Amino acid sequence: MQKADWIWMDGELIPWDAAQVHVLSHALHYGSAVFEGIRAYATPQGPAVLELDAHLERLERSCRVVHIPLPFEREALHNAVLETVRRNGHPACYIRPLAFRGEGPLGVSPLTSAVHVIVATWEWAGAHHAGAKEEGIDVCVSSWRRMAPGTHPAMAKAAGNYLNSQLVLVEAKQNGFHDGIVLDVNGYVSEGSGANLFLELDGRLITPPLGDSILPGITRGLVMQLARELDLELVEQRIAREMLTFASEVFLVGTAAEITPVRSVDRIPVGSGQPGPVTRSLQAAFKRAVTGQEDRGWLTLVGGA
Ligand SMILES: Cc1ncc(COP(=O)(O)O)c(C=O)c1O
Structure with a gap:
């Protein structure tokens, strides 16, 4: 509880x-x-x-x-x-x-x-089951779309927007998946029901741009910073649905999800079906930063009374 x-x-x-x-x-x-x-x-x-x-x-x-x-x-x-x-x-x-x-x-x-x-x-463990960050999760592409530009303010974390997320998540779970990925109104990959998305394809780390109906995730920004530090080639670019199938790695990022690997999309394994090296190295760098093992200025100590 x-x-x-x-x-x-x-x-x-x-x-x-x-x-x-x-x-x-x-x-x-x-x-x-x-x-x-x-x-x-x-x-x-x-x-x-x-x-x-x-x-x-x-x-x-x-x-x-x-x-x-x-x-x-x-x-x-x-x-x-x-x-x-x-x-x-x-x-x-x-x-x-x-x-x-x-x-x-x-x-x-x-x-x-x-x-x-x-x-x-x-006190809350996070968005997915124990082991999800190690094994990866199975996702589908939702039959629902993210709200179109000019309908709801997708860049705001507004309660009303989460009716869309609920539809995506419940549909995914009822069909036996852990979560759903939503396309925007133009059919490009937008994000997860409660997390942003990255994929690794042909040596580049790709994430959808802010205009593709995503929430500007704080974790997304931190992961981009870590990716640059790891010398990964990072691009914000529209993602066609089939790129999810071509990608060697896909992962979701967010406050609840942290960095959660996706091991299959619509039952098709992502890469080897195991979390890949880019996901792993970003997860390790993220963990070091958020647990205070490296001081990056990201943390505010709660302090004593
Ligand atoms: C729809 C949606 N996208 C992305 C995110 C990730 O945002 P953040 O990293 O700020 O938690 C969230 C989580 O809050 C979300 O609900």
């Missing part, structure tokens, strides 16, 4: 069970909420939050595009995250900031409904 002692809500820590909303909250009816998914890792100096300010910046951008005036400055939210992790006593955890429209007149316009912000934390 995902649970902790405290949730930060609208400026104060309150007991987990006291963090309630009304059933007529605007967000519940019209999806007027934005959120973040962040991780704190165990390091020799105690828990440390990965790329906290990059996540808060994306939260601010998501708010801007869906007209949620965030009632807290960056510094207040930064401190709220650290305080919540600290008070809950997690050695490592998942962190979920959420800004949403609550009580107000129940019509489509969100503008007169109250804005609330919470930060919840809990």
